[in-house]
Amino acid sequence: MKNYRIAIMGATGAVGQQMIKVLEERNFPISELRLLASSRSAGRKVPFKGGEIKIQELNDDSFAGMDFVLGAVSNPLSMQYAGKIVDSKAVFIDNSSAFRLNEDVPLVVPEINPDDARANNGIISNPNCSTIITLTALSGICRITPIRKMIASTYQAVSGAGVEGMNELEKQISDYCQGNPLVSNVFLTQILSNVIPMIGSKLENGYTTEEMKLQNEGRKILHTPDLKVCCTCVRVPVMRSHSISVQLVTEDPLSVSEACSAIANAPGCRLVTELDGRDFPTPLDTADQDLVYVGRVRRDLIDEDRGLSLWCCGDQIRKGAATNAVQIAMLLADLK
Amino acid sequence: MKNYRIAIMGATGAVGQQMIKVLEERNFPISELRLLASSRSAGRKVPFKGGEIKIQELNDDSFAGMDFVLGAVSNPLSMQYAGKIVDSKAVFIDNSSAFRLNEDVPLVVPEINPDDARANNGIISNPNCSTIITLTALSGICRITPIRKMIASTYQAVSGAGVEGMNELEKQISDYCQGNPLVSNVFLTQILSNVIPMIGSKLENGYTTEEMKLQNEGRKILHTPDLKVCCTCVRVPVMRSHSISVQLVTEDPLSVSEACSAIANAPGCRLVTELDGRDFPTPLDTADQDLVYVGRVRRDLIDEDRGLSLWCCGDQIRKGAATNAVQIAMLLADLK
Numbered sequence: 001m002k003n004y005r006i007a008i009m010g011a012t013g014a015v016g017q018q019m020i021k022v023l024e025e026r027n028f029p030i031s032e033l034r035l036l037a038s039s040r041s042a043g044r045k046v047p048f049k050g051g052e053i054k055i056q057e058l059n060d061d062s063f064a065g066m067d068f069v070l071g072a073v074s075n076p077l078s079m080q081y082a083g084k085i086v087d088s089k090a091v092f093i094d095n096s097s098a099f100r101l102n103e104d105v106p107l108v109v110p111e112i113n114p115d116d117a118r119a120n121n122g123i124i125s126n127p128n129c130s131t132i133i134t135l136t137a138l139s140g141i142c143r144i145t146p147i148r149k150m151i152a153s154t155y156q157a158v159s160g161a162g163v164e165g166m167n168e169l170e171k172q173i174s175d176y177c178q179g180n181p182l183v184s185n186v187f188l189t190q191i192l193s194n195v196i197p198m199i200g201s202k203l204e205n206g207y208t209t210e211e212m213k214l215q216n217e218g219r220k221i222l223h224t225p226d227l228k229v230c231c232t233c234v235r236v237p238v239m240r241s242h243s244i245s246v247q248l249v250t251e252d253p254l255s256v257s258e259a260c261s262a263i264a265n266a267p268g269c270r271l272v273t274e275l276d277g278r279d280f281p282t283p284l285d286t287a288d289q290d291l292v293y294v295g296r297v298r299r300d301l302i303d304e305d306r307g308l309s310l311w312c313c314g315d316q317i318r319k320g321a322a323t324n325a326v327q328i329a330m331l332l333a334d335l336k
Numbered sequence: 337m338k339n340y341r342i343a344i345m346g347a348t349g350a351v352g353q354q355m356i357k358v359l360e361e362r363n364f365p366i367s368e369l370r371l372l373a374s375s376r377s378a379g380r381k382v383p384f385k386g387g388e389i390k391i392q393e394l395n396d397d398s399f400a401g402m403d404f405v406l407g408a409v410s411n412p413l414s415m416q417y418a419g420k421i422v423d424s425k426a427v428f429i430d431n432s433s434a435f436r437l438n439e440d441v442p443l444v445v446p447e448i449n450p451d452d453a454r455a456n457n458g459i460i461s462n463p464n465c466s467t468i469i470t471l472t473a474l475s476g477i478c479r480i481t482p483i484r485k486m487i488a489s490t491y492q493a494v495s496g497a498g499v500e501g502m503n504e505l506e507k508q509i510s511d512y513c514q515g516n517p518l519v520s521n522v523f524l525t526q527i528l529s530n531v532i533p534m535i536g537s538k539l540e541n542g543y544t545t546e547e548m549k550l551q552n553e554g555r556k557i558l559h560t561p562d563l564k565v566c567c568t569c570v571r572v573p574v575m576r577s578h579s580i581s582v583q584l585v586t587e588d589p590l591s592v593s594e595a596c597s598a599i600a601n602a603p604g605c606r607l608v609t610e611l612d613g614r615d616f617p618t619p620l621d622t623a624d625q626d627l628v629y630v631g632r633v634r635r636d637l638i639d640e641d642r643g644l645s646l647w648c649c650g651d652q653i654r655k656g657a658a659t660n661a662v663q664i665a666m667l668l669a670d671l672k
Contacts, residue, residue, distance in 0.1 A: 153581040
């Protein structure tokens with residue numbers, strides 16, 4: 001069996017650290033794991049498979065000899081290094097949004113469009129976290145009949161803003177308990193005991209960049225260019241799992257029980273029928289594991305033939321980012 | 337000017353206490369305020385307008401001579417005492433859901449259907465809190481053209497489960513800080529750092545009692561029996577304001593700017609254009625005041641003529657319950 005050489009660009013962030021864990025958990029056959037970060041972190045050691053790996057400073061020569069580079073950095077850094085990675089003959093699996101809508105770059109959820117990944121030109125984009133979680137929840141339904149319309153309201157965890165977002169919520173909880181004033185740097189206002197209906201930057205049509213991703217990325221991943229999605233993205237004081245309330249309209253009529261069977265049988269999904277005495281998932285249930293949990297599947301009360309309503313939760317750092325990227329690498333390496 | 341005799345049934349709960357405050361704030365002309373609660377609280381004194389009022393035990397003789405009885409008790413207690421209140425000639429303004437869909441009982445949001453309140457037979461129901469907040473946000477739009485369909489996802493505060501709900505979140509925050517195990521008695525599972533997509537009890541159609549209220553109560557309040565609403569109700573770790581993400585379709589086309597003007601001019605509403613450097617409200621912004629704040633008004637991406645998407649927040653204990661009830665009494669007393 002071949003052993004792979006893998007680099008993680010941005011190895012010290014929330015997603016980068018999770019990529020290391022997922023590679024280890026899935027026992028990815030690795031001959032070299034190169035951990036790349038800024039000069040600030042260079043030299044620090046990170047445990048991996050019983051040993052330790054020293055973090056190296058990211059530079060133009062970081063990618064020589066690599067089979068895969070998993071990117072967990074900002075758009076500008078992804079754009080800066082993409083050319084070098086492609087030149088080095090590694091496949092760049094990029095978690096930033098820089099190339100997601102580029103027509104030469106596949107945008108992949110392995111459970112949905114694995115063939116797109118195989119047709120890459122050196123760069124594959126990992127979709128937006130809410131998009132991955134929502135589409136994984138709907139992947140079984142999409143196999144029966146295309147989705148034509150979706151209305152989604154999200155309940156997004158603070159991990160979506162990285163380690164800093166998680167730290168800000170933790171700090172606000174402890175400051176609240178100690179009677180200290182609460183400080184907001186990462187989020188636009190206090191996130192403890194609050195929800196914030198603004199993620200990303202606002203576009204001319206009134207939606208945010210984050211809200212348009214479910215439609216724009218969904219069209220590309222599902223190969224349904226006419227898909228219409230109306231989304232409201234809301235930050236909630238939850239640590240690391242996103243939840244999405246979805247109303248969808250399919251092309252052909254679909255019963256609730258057909259939809260439930262499709263979800264139950266879809267890879268990467270768990271249809272929740274019993275969980276600690278409940279028949280629905282919460283974001284705490286899905287933290288730190290890889291499945292997307294789905295519940296509250298019911299007939300839409302507006303379109304009673306083609307409409308369905310459901311609720312899904314998934315770990316933002318794992319399936320919403322790190323796990324999906326590692327799955328893409330596994331798919332290209334032809335690993336199960 | 338006439339002075340009124342008012343009783344509050346359930347004066348020690350979250351809503352009952354707020355009713356006392358709102359009566360005082362609005363300077364309701366009162367000659368007697370009778371505070372009624374269970375024997376457990378009887379004898380306790382509550383401050384009111386510089387003096388103190390002793391809580392009396394609720395019983396069949398509690399209502400003699402009253403002009404208004406504001407009810408903030410459970411459905412069974414409301415049903416038990418409604419007949420006695422009507423016999424005493426007081427008008428019963430009931431915050432429970434016991435009589436809301438009874439055709440002899442008006443269901444009133446004063447900004448929307450004040451005339452219904454005047455045509456009462458001794459009982460007037462206060463609507464569900466999410467329903468009041470959502471419909472107040474939409475009241476300006478409804479004056480221009482009827483709403484035909486709504487899809488709503490809620491972000492509901494723990495105060496909706498009463499003082500016990502608020503105490504449970506406070507306790508979980510402090511237990512978390514002290515490293516104690518978190519205990520859930522009021523909510524189905526941990527609410528700190530979580531959201532729970534199940535409020536009320538589940539019906540045969542898969543929706544909850546809470547989720548059907550926006551459609552059933554909305555039809556009655558707006559006098560639109562064909563209104564279709566598909567709702568998902570979610571508890572979030574927020575103390576006392578509900579938020580609702582709404583997609584709506586109106587009968588006639590309506591531009592975003594027409595909708596914004598209608599909202600800005602609607603009584604009880606504030607269209608948020610600037611608030612601490614933001615152009616959207618959060619539930620913390622609306623805590624402990626009476627207006628419903630509306631923001632994120634934008635064209636629906638699915639129905640581009642008649643569809644709109646928006647976000648609203650309002651204090652659950654105030655406008656969602658106590659304030660709306662006091663407003664109904666003010667309307668009947670012909671007070672501004």
